[in-house]
Amino acid sequence: MTVNSFKNKRPLIYIFLINILISSFVFSYAINSISIILLFVFFFTDSKENIKNKFKTLKNNKIVIFYVLFFLAQLLGMCYTQNTTTGWMKIQKFLPVFFLPLIAFSEKFSRKQFILNVEFLKVFFTLIFIMYLIFHVFVENQPIGTFVFIVINNKLGMSQFYLAVILLIPFLHCLNQIEHKENRGYNLILSIFFFFCLIILKNKTTIFILGLTLLFKAFLFLKNKFTVIKTIGIVSLLIGVFLSTIFFVPGLKKKFAILVKTTDFNIETIITKNKVTHTKNTLEHRVLINNIALKEIKKSFLFGVGTGDYLDLLYFNYKKIYFKQGIRERYNNHNQYFSEFLKTGVFGGVLFIVLIFLLLKSASNKDVFFVYLIMFFSVACFFESYLERQHGILIFSFILPLFLKFDKKK
16 A cells, blocks of 8 residues: 555544444453554554644644643552552553544544444444344343343443443434434334343433433424423423333333332431441442542542542441442442542542533534533443543543544534
8 A cells, every 4th residue: 555545545544443443342342452552553654744733733622631631630649649550550541541532633534434434333233232132032041131231241341331322322323313304214223222222231320311311302303393382291201201111121110119219318327228238229329439439538639549549448438337338349439520539639630520521511512422422421420430441431532532523523
């Protein structure tokens, strides 16, 4: 391949690498890791002039600057951490935050190529999930209720929280195609399938945010077509359908029943219950963990406890109050905002909040993807520590900037 032909094909190669990174979420952690390296190498396989111009993005793009500062906050936390082994593992995991946003904002692609990429992902995710479901139900003779635990958690080795964001991409594209009267039958079938996949993840946080996302999208679609009363009526009907659908999914009804019947909000009662037995109320677990985290954040508000020490401190507190489930499962913060304040104090915590604010501020409510992805991510960070794993870091440092870039290309 000549230099000129490679230069002409760079956008296509870039789209291909994006495909590898996103599609590998559902079949290979190793390929997902390799795709990060390939993107880094690809960035530098360009002319000196183009590389120089791409680095100008770092200087002119406020969001990229804050991503770099956020990574530096993790390094700052290494200056006073005691558990340096865990700390350097965290730094290594956070490396994509340092360079992937720059790649996402500076590399070029056409809108048409990007849409074709999303069309491919729709078909790919449909086929691979049908394959997983058929094998799970008909070959292994397992109930659909165990799909997440056996296939997603054990075999794929990933959390359903990250998978929800990835599945949201083809789901949103299907809804957008239906709205614009493009291949309505085909996209309606796929949207129902992706909705089904999102629901069987059986994660209460995902279902709650998915409901908010659908209501927001429905409101934007209906407000210019009907009166306020009709819009409220249709949205109410959608809420009813959504809730009814949830309670037909095996295991979800039981989960919500446990949540409603067993939830207390008195912290002393929660501590006592979790000291006595291994409870299953995840809302109470989050209340307890957040209470512990807040107390520790107040003690080390300025600098935090260190990049490698914040989880050790949580585990120490679990043992202190005999939090049985927390000790057994070694729970993280389940709140990314608290994680950053606990880890690196005001510097890291404020930078993370500013980054989320800048991404939200950049969103257009007419966008096909980005506004919903960043809304999903920013709300989910109140309930999950998304940046504890590579998949979450990739969503944060590459997929969100990538779809923001796509939004701006309009």
